[in-house]
Amino acid sequence: MKYKTKLLLGFGTLLVVMIILLGTIFNVLTKLNDNMNEIVLDRYEKLKAVSDMQSQVNNLSRLLAGIVLDEKWETIQADKLQIEKSIGEASATMAFLQQRIQFDKARELLAQVAIRYEKYVQLSRDVIEKVEAGEKAEAVLIVGRDLNMQKDALFLSLEEIQEFQESLLDEAYDRSLEEYAYTKSLTLYFIFFCILVGVAVTLWVIHGISQKLTGITSIISTVVSRSAEKFPRIPVTSQDEIGDIGKAFNKMAATLEEHSRQEKEYNRAMQEH
Structure with missing residues (x-):
């Protein structure tokens, strides 16, 4: 939701x-x-x-x-x-x-x-x-x-x-x-x-956002210490805005990994010639 x-x-x-x-x-x-x-x-x-x-x-x-x-x-x-x-x-x-x-x-x-x-x-x-x-x-x-x-x-x-x-x-x-x-x-x-x-609804929404953002933040923070060949993925467990962020991140990670793979293959091919 x-x-x-x-x-x-x-x-x-x-x-x-x-x-x-x-x-x-x-x-x-x-x-x-x-x-x-x-x-x-x-x-x-x-x-x-x-x-x-x-x-x-x-x-x-x-x-x-x-x-x-x-x-x-x-x-x-x-x-x-x-x-x-x-x-x-x-x-x-x-x-x-x-x-x-x-x-x-x-x-x-x-x-x-x-x-x-x-x-x-x-x-x-x-x-x-x-x-x-x-x-x-x-x-x-x-x-x-x-x-x-x-x-x-x-x-x-x-x-x-x-x-x-x-x-x-x-x-x-x-x-x-x-x-x-x-x-x-x-x-x-x-x-x-x-x-x-009103307080219950606010806490319900804030708690859900905070919990999911914490998980996303911890995963994104590991990107800096990883190579471009393999990025972590965010588990998409909901169909809300946080889930959309997770999907967008995973898509970006896949794109970057594919770009890194292609660049690596291109460099290897140039070295062979």
């Missing part, structure tokens, strides 16, 4: 290994990016939505507590509009959670939240009806007893969803750390392996 072929073979092997390892690293980095997207875009958005809904329900409770104290009809109607707006915002957040939450356990918890939220909204509208009908005492009773109890139950379910989403967030974060550590280790192994393969 020629040294050019050996070098190309070694480089090709190194290139294949690099492509495989780079492909593996790219796959790991893709998973790492997916985990980060899951943390930032998915889990965080769901946690934020749960927190937003808690804030919206708190705001709704504040408005309901205020409307039972209103005396003027205009103020009652203004507060009613604010309550309906707050209900709309909370309902939109609820719809977002129903659309985005996928895990079965989370969907079960969310179904409980939906039931409690609908009951809370119904109680809120009951308060508005009582206030508009002038039944302030009943409205105050609903706000102070039923509405607060329903709010506590609703918040309890929201906190359960929040805890579950936080556990998923922690799992995604832990996966990201594992993927990062794996990528870091794989990159170090990749660098080490590439260096090792």
